[in-house]
Structure formats: C-alpha cells, structure tokens
Amino acid sequence: MAALVAPVAALGLVLTACGGGNSGGNGLQDAGTQGVKTADINEQPLDKLKDGGDFKWPVDQLPDNWNYNQVDGTLLDGANIIGAVIPYVFSQNSDATVSLNKNYVTSAELVSSDPQVVEYKINPKAKWGNGRQFSWEDFSAQATALSGKNTAYQVSGTTGYEDISKVEKGTDDQDVKVTFGKKFAEWKSLFSPLYPKELNSDPEAFNKGWAQKPAFTAGPFKIKSVDQTGKTVILERDPAWWGDKPKLDTITYKVVERSALPDAFANGQIDFYNLNNDINLFKRAQSDANTVVRQSSYPDYTHVTFNGASSSILADKDLRLAIMKGIDTVTISKSILGQMQKDTAPLGNHLYLKGAKTYEDHSGPYKFDANAAKAQLDKLGWKQSGDFRAKDGKQLKVRLVIPSETPISQQTSQIMQSQLKAIGVNLDVQSVPTSEFFKNFVNVGNFDLTLFRWISTAFPIGGSKGVYYYDPNNINQNYGHVGDDKVNQLLDTASQELDDTKRAADINAADKEVWALGHQLPIFQSPGGFAVRKTVGNFGSPGYANTPYDYVKMGFLK
Template identity: 80%
Template sequence: MRRRMAALVAPVAAATLLLTACGGGSSGDSGLQDAGTQGVKVADINEQPLDKLKDGGNLQWPVDQLPDNWNYNQVDGTVADGAYMDGAIMPYIFTQNADASVAMNKDYLTSAEIVSQDPQVIEYKINPKAKWSNGRAITWEDFAAQAKVLNGKDPDYLVSGSTGYEDIAKVEKGTDDRDVKVTFGTKFAEWKSLFAPLYPKELNSDAATFNKAWAAKPEITAGPFKIKSVDQTAKQVVVERDPAWWGAKPKLDTVTYKVVDRTALPDAFANGQIDFYNLNNDINLFKRAQADSNAVVRQSNNPDYSHLTFNGSKSSILADKDLRLAIMKGIDTVTISKSILGQMQKDTTPLGNHLYLKGSKTYEDNSGPYKFDANAAKAALDKLGWKQSGEIRAKDGKQLKIRLVIPSDTPISQQTSQILLSQLKAIGVGLDIQSVPSTEFFKNYVNVGNFDVTLFRWLSNSFPIGGSKGIYYLDPNNINQNYGHIGSDKLNQLLDTAAQELDDTKRAADINAADKEIWALGHQLPIYQSPGAFAVRKTLGNFGSPGYANTPYDYVKMGFLK
C-alpha cells in the first residue's frame, strides 16, 4: 500500500485517501460495525491507562514496503509506511487527533500562534530540550532550510509537494535560536500542516543531499525512538527507544517493521510474526480475523479511499477530457463497493467528494452529473466518434483500449480490475490489465505517468488543502502528486482561494467548489471509503484503528497489557 500524510496525502497500493471522524472510545467486539446503520467510532484503540501496560516489548508491524527514500518530502519518499516510521523517529510539531482536529506537540514546541494577520506571521517557540540525534539543538534554521527547499522554486529539489511552503515569504530568527518567525507572502489557512515532519537543516543543504542522502536510511533523527537497524535483504527495520529522548518514556522497547505480503498476513499473525494487520477492505482477511482467538477486529472512521486515477497527458489515449468523463459514467462504483466490501460495510453509497470524506460535517456529494449511467456513457462515446466495432469501439482505425496498471500482489486490485473489465466491455471499451511488482508500482509506473488508468488508495489527513492540493493542482514545472497531469487554471485558482481563506465556513465552501471542478475535469473517480478495519492482538493497548490519529501514531503510549 502507498499512502501520504501530514501536509501531503499518501498513496496506497491496492484500491483507496483520507479525511474525518468524531467521538472516541474502545471496543472489545470481534466483528466490524455496520457503517450504514450504526455510528462508526472516531477511534477504536483499546484505550488503557499507562500503568496497565508492561514496560518493554517489541511491536511487530507489517508493511508493504520499506521506504524508497527516508525523506518524506522527496517524491520517492511519500509513502504511508515510511510516514508511519517517521512518526517514531522524527518531529511532528502538530499532531492529528482521532476526530481530525490538531494539537500542538509540546515535546517540540512551547507555543505556536498567529502574531499578525496581515501579513500573516506565525511565531513558533521551540522546546528548549528539543535536539537532534547529532546533539545539535532544533532551531529556527531547521525551519528556514525546510521552507526554502519546499517552496518549489528550485526544480533540482524533487519535492513531493510545495503547498503552503510556496506561500512563505521569509523565515527569521526571533529573540533567540529557539524562536521562529514565519511570514507569509500569501495567506495560508492550514499553516498547522507545515513542518510535519520537520527535518534537520543538514538534509536540506543541497539538492543532491535532499534527493539521495537518505535513500538508504535516515541520518539524523529526533523522536522517542531511533533507528537500530535497516536490513534491505530481510526487508526489515527496527527502531529502539532513544535514551536521549527528552519526553515521556515509551512503553515499548522496540518496534519492528517487516515487509509481509498481504496474502500472508493472517498466517503471519497466527504464527506470532506480526501483532496486527490492516484488513485492507478484504473480506477474506476479515473472516480470518474473526476466526482467530488471539485477534480482535477494531474499526473507526478511516481517512482512506479507493479510486481510479486517469492519465490526461498527451501520450495517453485519455488525454481527451470528454472521453474520460464518458468512461467514468460507464463505471458502476456501487457494484464494485458491494462486491469488495460485502458484509464488512453496508454503506455502499457512492463516494461523491475528493477533498472531504463521509463523516466530515463539510462533506457534500458533488458527483451528481457524473454518476453511473451505462446508456449515457454509450451515447457520449458515440458522440465523440468512438463507434462500436465488434466488442471494442474504434475511431479513425484505433481501438478504444486503455491500459490499467495495478500491483501484482494485492488481491483487491485484481478483483476490482476484473469487475472493471466487465463493466467497460459493456460500453465497448477494452481494458488491458497490466500487473506489476508492488516494489515497482509507484516508482516505475504511477509516479512517472506510465499508465492510462491506475488503481490505488489515497490516505488523507486533517488538511484538505495541505493534504490534497498537490494531487489536483496542475503545475508544468512540478507534478507533485498529480500523476495524471490533469488540471486547469480554474481549478488552480479555486484551490488557491481556498488555501488563503481564514474563515472556516467560507473555506469549506471554496473547497467544495474546487471539488466540483475536479469532477468536471475527469481527474479521478472515487470508488468507496474504507471501513477502517484492523485485526489487532488482544493484548495490545492504545493501538488499533486510530481514525485520524496516525500522523503520527502515539508511539509513547502504545504497548502490551500486563
């Protein structure tokens, strides 16, 4: 799976992005909730007081891949598994709560506030105890170096996103090295999304260092844990308590991240090789988890959705917007949702928004003109000159056949692709399914636009602009995460307007206006929102299905029951 968090959004191989929730609590239930008839929890983590947890232990954490780059801000580093590891070892100056609200992280800051509205100026005061693993204090220079690199002005820095940073006019030293003043040239409402994670100035010293120096491992850290080992052969990373950590002592001794094929997850759990796994919307994994006496299934509102990304670049057959929209109308997302989720979730109404997910008070279904209608799809294709010619339509001697690229070891992607094959055949569109190794899926295909359409999941966060602008903004100098190269000046302006609006109600209206334009461009097709289900070892406390509280996970409080 591929995902993005913090100021960005994370792609996840398989089929699904992220947004809101509310409430709290934990559950001992072993079955998933019916999201259609019951309130889905904001978080389901078996919340426990710390004195109920053992001091020590190793949490075995399955991942789909090790990071291609430990610099999350570099284009190859923006994967969810890498972000989860970053949460243990790097500074997140603001953290997300389960209900999508955010909180200042007192381990790194003593205060952070707007000290001027016009121009917008933020003053951060750094915790005097905060320091990097090389012994150097965390200072204003770390903020300044990161802001300069991520503003998108130097194309030699292969950044995964510049949202927010591009609006910063200057970063200055305040009363001392621990006092940071950030002045914005253009207002940026979601300023709390920035500098999360914060990296040391050494990483941002030049383009070569930024792009390559942390490809193998992180060189400098500042978290409750530090790197113990990175084993590329065994595909395993171990982090251990950092004795130099100045905050509360973690309950765990170590966390071991290990690559496990999704099909092998239930057996690995049963054999004690891992302590939890994401059910990844897989009904077979759900049934295995229910039957395992050592497991409990935990579920919460999950900022995670499956979607199709279309390629609108000149080299793709889908460069024509009207063709993309016609094909979208021929895809029945309700049928796909029911086929994949089955008994896991009865709320299979179409997901009608790219920027707000169900559960958010600002969610609106903007998909009305683009909902499934096979007859309308056929009529639109006829009008575009793609005439039925045998099973597959053709125009000017060229068949209407599109290439769907999916990762080879994700069963849900395989299942979804077969449903798509049948649905598109019904409107005269051919689908060439290309399965590629998961380790190559993003790096060699998605990131470089080597597809006509592709299928994965987006994991989002509490910041719909900071988290998603780079996906939908069209910048010829930097694709960010707009892998399909689709956009418009109108959409760019709508996103910019939303980013600068400090009034919450007005900003929500601006964001929904931007979403309507995303639909009109045929940028992406949301399929369904994840039920957010995890199989978790019963002895784990303060860990499970976290809602939005995964950026970062609370590594200090998680542990095993006494």
Template identity: 80%
Template sequence: MRRRMAALVAPVAALGLLLAACGGGSGGGNGLQDAGTQSVKSADINPQPLDKLKDGGNLQWPIDLMPDNWNYHQVDGTVADGAYIEGAILPYVFTQNSDASVALNKSYFTSAELISQDPQVVEYKIDPKAKWSTGRQFSWEDFAAQANALNGKNKDYQVSTTSGYEDIAKVEKGTDEQDVKVTFGKKYAEWKGMFAPLYPKELNSDPGMFNKGWAVKPEITAGPFKIKSIDQTGKQVVVERDPAWWGEKPKLDTVTYKVVERSALPDAFANGQIDFYNLNNDINLFKRAQADSNAVVRQSNNPDYTHLTFNGAASSILADKDLRLAIMKGIDTVTIAKSILGQMQKDTTPLGNHLYLKGAKEYADNSGPYKFDANAAKAELDKLGWKQSGDVRAKDGKPLKIRMVIPSGTPISQQTGQLLQSQLKTIGAQLDIQQVPTAEFFKNFVNVGNFDVTLFRWLSNSFPIDGSKGIYYLDPNNISQNYGHVGDEKLNKLLDTAAQELDDTKRAADINAADQEIWAIGHQLPIFQSPGAFATRKTLGNFGSPGYANHPYDYLKIGFLK
C-alpha cells in the same frame, strides 16, 4: 507493494489477493455485523488509560519495505513505511487527529500561531527542553535550514515537494533562539502541515548531506524512541526508548519494524511474529482474522480510496467532458464496493467527495447530479450521438470502446474491471481491459496518460489542497499528478482561492466548491473508500485502525494490556 508516496497524497496500485465476490453473513467472533448496519468510527484503537497498560513490551510492526533514505523530504525517502518509523524518532509540529483535525505537538512546542495575516506571519515557540540527540537545543536555525532546502531555489536539493516552503519569504529569530518567525511572501493556508517532520539543521546544511547523508541511517534524532539497530540483510529496524527524552515516558520498551510479504501476513501474525496487519481490502484476510482467537478486527474511516481516473486528452475517446459524465452515471459504485469488500464495508453510501474523505468533519457529498442512473446515462449517450448499434454504441462510425489499463497480478483490479465491464455493457459501452506489468503500470502508462481509464488508490491526509492540488490543477507545463489532463480555469481558480484562504471555515467551503467543479468536469470517479480494517492483537491498547491519526502515530500511548 505500496507505491512511493508523494509528500501528502500518494497513488498506490490496487494490489491485493484473490477476493470473494460476496458479502453478507454474520460478523463472527469479533462482533462485526452485516454491511451497512453499523456506523463507522473515526478511529478504532481500543482506547485505554495508561494505568491499564504494562510498562514495557515490544510491538512487532510489519512494513512493506525498508526506507531507501531516512530523510522523508528527499525524493527517495518519501515512503509511508519510513514515515511510520520516523514518527517515533523525529518531531512534528502538528499531529493529525482521527477526524482529520490537527493539534499542536506539545512535546516539542509551547505554541504555533498565526500572528499576522497580511503579510502572513507564523510564530513558533519551541519548548526549551527540546533537544536533538547531539545535545543541541532546537532553534530557529533548524526551521530556516529546512525552509532553505525545500523552497525549490537550489535544484541540487532533490526534494519530493516544495509546497508551502516555496511561499516563504524569510525565517528569522524572534526574542530568543527558541522563538521562530516565518514570514510568507504568498499566503499559504495549510501551514500547519509544514515541518512534518522537522529535521536538524545539520541534515539540511548542503545538498550532499540532504540527498545522501541519511541514506544509511538517521544520524540525529529527537523523539521518545531512538534507533537501536538497522538490519538491511534481515530487513528489520528496532527502535528503543530514548533515556534522553524529556517528555512523557512511552509505555513500550521497543518497536520492531520488519519487512513481511503481504501474502505471509496472516501466518506471521498467527505465529506471533507480528502484532497487527492491514487487511488491505481483502475479504479473505478479513474472514481469517475473524477466526483467529488472538485477533480482533478494528475498523475506521481510512484516508485511502480506490477511484477511476479518466483521460481527457485529445488522444482519448473520453476527451469529451459530456461523454465522461454519461459514463460515470452508468457506473454503480455501491454494487462494486459490496462485491469487493463484502461485510468489511459498514458504510454502503457512495463516496461523494475527492478532497475531503469520510471521517473528515468537513466532508460533504457533492456527487448528487452524477450518481448512478443507467437510464439517464443511456439518454445522455443518445443525445451525444452515440447510438446503439448491436451491443456497442457508435458515433460517426466509431464504436464506443474504452481502454482500461490495470496492473497484472492484482485480483482486486481485475475483479473491479470485470464489474465495470458488465455495467458499461448495459449502457452500450465496451470496456477493453489491458493488463500491464506492475513494474510498468505507473511509469509507462499512468504517468504518461497511456489509457482511457485506469484504476488505482489515493492515500490522503489532513491537508487536502496541499496534498491534492497537483492531481486536479491543469497546467500544460507541469502535469504533476493530473495524469488524465482534465481540468479548466475555473477549477484552477477555485483551488488557488482555497490554497490562500487562512480562515478554516471559509477554506472548507472553498474546498467543497472546488470538489463540486471536479465532479462537473468528470475528472475522476471515486469507487470506494477503504474500510480501514486491521487485524490487531487483542492485548494491544491505544492501537488499531487510527483513521487520520497516523501522521505520526501516538507512540506515547501505545502499549499492551496488563
């Protein structure tokens, strides 16, 4: 099951079915080639002009779970599946492109611009045609109410994040009700990621409404689609075209979101019950999709990667930074990726960045000094006093035994752990794998630092500082998502600098400087980025593997071929 998302970056247990530990072979009927022989697209969605698509149709969309709350900004509502549905019925100021850049959503706004840098002031101009389902026009009061709810000052609002909103000094009316001016008390570089989605002021009016008012259903919408039905018993949500929509008419009549167990996805697709599914890094599902005459496998750089988190707390054997770096050099991530992903992996180069993933135009490989080199790892362990003694090195009588915690019943994690075990044995380190109940994995182990190393996935997006600062910033009073307690003041300052740099080019340089420091302190080791493989019905146009362009999906252009 997909773990509940933080507002912008989310940890996910590395769940999956049993994988074949082999690659190679031909790509089969879908034209895929062996690993490493094809470039990876920023998106693979079967792009089609709208006149090639049918007017109408129902897209059947599998989800892992029903939202517990339709307010994405409330702590129970911050889930990926909920965000996918809300993208069809609610406004976003900016939308993500496949290469991680963003674009103004002109269905709702005529402009959104930084009009002053000191103080930072952003002006939003709302399209006068934009109306909520109540008939009320969007106004500056919607922005003011959302900022007030999410700024963290009133603890009765159970918010999933205060990022950006806590830096707002005031929201005020401009020249008219549809002119919004937001003044920041502290500079906030990634302001384009805010108000995503934007909710009506009625939701944010008081904590009770914010926390529980939309727990059953969205009470007010404003999108190309509206809610047709929500079936909690059958675990299904249907949205339909909203005749009050003022923008470009969507091609689809309806979208049906239905909960489908991951193990049942291939059969559901074969039986016509769903129109696509995420292959979730499973080579067996990949091969089955290739063999399905109604399916095509679409792949792109996906903002989702598997990594090792190291524990730098005093209680862990890996508290020593130099030991963490030596261990990192003993891990061959390319071999692991090939073994797990097989022919799904088109790009066989290691993932060399924690903040910008492949597919983002600002991506740079900063891993140079820390790449796999078993001989260098052995030499550094010798230098640190970890001397070979039989199969396992020791220092001051203490063996080099590292405890790796993974969730039970997760074959991908198990297979990765076994590969790591073999590689670390080569350099004289013993990896002891502890499998724990999946329900306890985050709560009782990861979140509280009860591990030496652990393995899971991060889901990312177009705003690396807002989404990742909590992972890498070291604050003894607020661990946030820095589960390994690894960090230093230099990294904190680099992250702070990037968070307040309003120039996009300079900020990208600052973010890459911060990533270099993340490598230097041995914080985490990226293992592989998801190959972004989806089984998609051949008749679908403008849909498939979207890269970063999933926040929200472009519902206006999705449709079935004529």
C-alpha cells in the same frame, strides 16, 4: 475533514469526524452511521502496560525515500516508520483536530493576521541525533526547499510553503518567526514532519541523501537497523529522547506479502494487520481467539486515477468522462463492502470524506450511465468494431496498472473490465510488483488508469492541493497531469480563506471542477478494520490519529 497525503499501494490487503474506547468484541461496525468510533485503539492507562517488548508491524515495502517531502517518500508505509523518529510540530487527533507536540515546540501562535505571521518557540531540550540543538534554521531550510522556487528539489508538494515570504530568527535561535506573503489558513499543517537543515539545504541531499536511511533522527525511537535484503527495519528507544519514555523497547517493521498476513499473524510474526476491505480477512480475524477487530471512521478511500498527459490515450477530457460514466461504482462498492457494512454508497467527493460536516456528494452528473457513455464515445468518433471500439484504425484500449498480491485490486479491475467491455472499451489490466508500483509506474505517469487508495489528513488544502493543482513544471502528486486554471484558482482562494465556512464552500467548488475534468473517480471509503492482537494496548484503528501514531503510549498489556 479529509485531505490526501499518502498513497496506499492496494485495494486488497495494504500502503490521513465522528467517541473512542474499547471495542465491544469482534463485531463489525456500520461505518455509515454515527455509531462509528472516532478511534478504536483499546485505550489503556500506561500503568496497565508492560515496560518493554517488540511490536511487530507489517509493511508492503520499505521506504523508497526516508525524506517524506521528496516525491518518492510519500508512501504510508514510510510515514508509519518516519513518524516514530522524525518530529511533527502538530499531531493529528482521532477526530481530525490537531495538537501541538510540545516535545518539539512549546508554543506556535498566529501573532499577526495581516501580514500573517506565526511565531514558534522551540523546546530548548530538542536536539537532533547529531547533537545539534533545533533552531530557526531548520524551519528556514525546509521552507526554502519546499517553496517550489528551486525545481532541483524534487518535492512531493509545495502547499503552504510557497506562500511563505521569509523565515527569521526571533529573540534567539529557538525563536522562529514565519511571515507569509499570501495568507495560508492551514498553517498548522506545516513542518510536520520537520527535517534538519542538513537535509534541506542542498537539492542532492534532499533528493538522494536519505534514500537508503536517515542520516540522524530526533524522536522517541531511533534506527537500530535497516536490512534491505531481509526487508526489515528495527527501531529502538532513543536514550537521548527528552520526552516521556516509550513503553516498547523496539518496533520491528517487516515486509509481509498481503496474502501471507493472516498466517504471519497466527504464527506470531506480526501483531496486527490492516483488513483492507477484504471480507475473507474480516471473517478469519473474527474467528481467531487471539484477535479483536478494531474499527473506526478511517480516513482512507479507493479511487481510479486517470492519466490526462499527452502521452496517454486519455489526454482527451471528453474521453475520460465517457469512460468514467461506464464504470458502475455502486456495483463495485456493494461487491467489496456489502458484507462488512450497511453503507455501500460510493464516495462523492475528492476533498472531504464521509463523516466530515462539510462533505457534499458531487458525483451526480458523472454517475454510471452506459447508454450515455456509448453515445459520448460515438460522438467522439470511437465506433464499435467487433467487441471493442476503434478510431482511425486504432482500438480503444486503455491500460489499467495495479499492484500484484492485491486480491481486491484484482477483483475491482475484473469488474471494471467487464463493465467497460459493455461500452466497447478494452481494459488491459497490467499487474506489476507492489514494490515497483508507485516508483516505476504511478509516480512517473506510466499508466492510463490506476487503482490505489489515498490516506487522508486533517488538512483539506495542505494535503490535497498537490494532487489536484496543475503546474506542468511541478507535478507534485498530480500523477495523471490533469488540471486547469479554474481548479488552481479555487484551491488558491481556499488556501487563503481564514473563515472556515467560506473555505469549505471554496473547497467544495473546487471538488465540482475536479469531477468535471475527469481527474479521478472516487469509489468507496474504507471500513477501517484492523486485526489486532488482544494483548496490545493503545493501538488499533486510529481514525485520523495516524499522523503520526502515538508511538510512546503503544505497548502490551501486563
């Protein structure tokens, strides 16, 4: 099962279904077969790993906000750092199941279904970096901040939290009772990550207090340094951590330009990198004696977001759908994936990815059809005038914003440019600095079309509702401002449906409506390839087990 949470700033080189174990060499797997591993992380017993070492982790950028629940905080790079220092009540496993993290909460039980009540028992050892013990008030403050009731909180999503009617103290401060006013089937998605009440109790603190760095943390690692000039974050073991001791001494996250990743790896400056669907990187990694290519059924897909806001030329739904029909995703997918895996069929669902038993392909009515696209544009009054169409003296020109330093983004945009010119649409490709791509363009709707990737989670509603639900007063991650009451209703119904089969049907019904709105155009699912140093254990291509990663077990072989 898949849902959207973290956007990735690239197709080219990077930003949550189907057994695990060691890779049998550098050969690539076919991500379209059942032979794909759920995870490929060189799993090792801890006694086979060295005690200590610095794991060097490349990122596109440092977090725009260390509060993952704030609208600027949802980037994958940020999540990959935050997960080592901030609590997750439930952790995802590689096969999209979830497990309770007993370092933080010893039990989490549904104690009543009508009304729905969940009781959490906090681990009495759990303390924040300021010395304060975890309490029910941390849960209460986060539920209030993310409820959507106070719009001064600039939240990335309200799903689930908006359904909570009250959070109460149980038998003591470490006993939390959460009562839902409306049923929320995916309650295990909540409080992951969990922030301290000091961050959530005030909108100013929520929005800006952790923009530069966390005030304090509560994980196996803590912040050693944040260097905005050198674009580096160093985490170190937290001596106050009450759980199992991490194998690594430190984790160093450093911004590395995507084009420089292979050389940085070869020079020992990083210990892995995402191959990001780039065949040249795949081939180079395969030829490196120090490298193994690890691949899994990875919850990551590339898409085009359409901007339906009144300020965009694509505010007209019929125009969005006509342009969608002019984009040949089969050709794009073959071009990008053809040498990496057999299955190059485009993705046909926004809410479930391939490998999920509930995946259905709903793309049929919206597949590439240049003649139908031309006829629709004619009908809308956009008449051919030279190379491109025009209406009322205005050329049909749409602006596609992509991040710089992303070869696959550039390749994809060039293919789209040629395809859309063939139906009379002028695609104006604007390449912007990767560090500004989300904050100054995507998040604020400064585009007509944009290309990026969604990293998925094990919770289709918990992760995706904020992307497809439309509330003009609370956009969340619906960056294109596209939606209607029908999608809202279907997502609301699904979120309250406790029966798995019925909920999947509701989610698939919602996906059909998302297609009909011209909201987003899925292109392809990632092959999930990572180049990893051969000496690294318990890390690689994690499947769904990246929310958060198991930072305690990763390390270097003896």
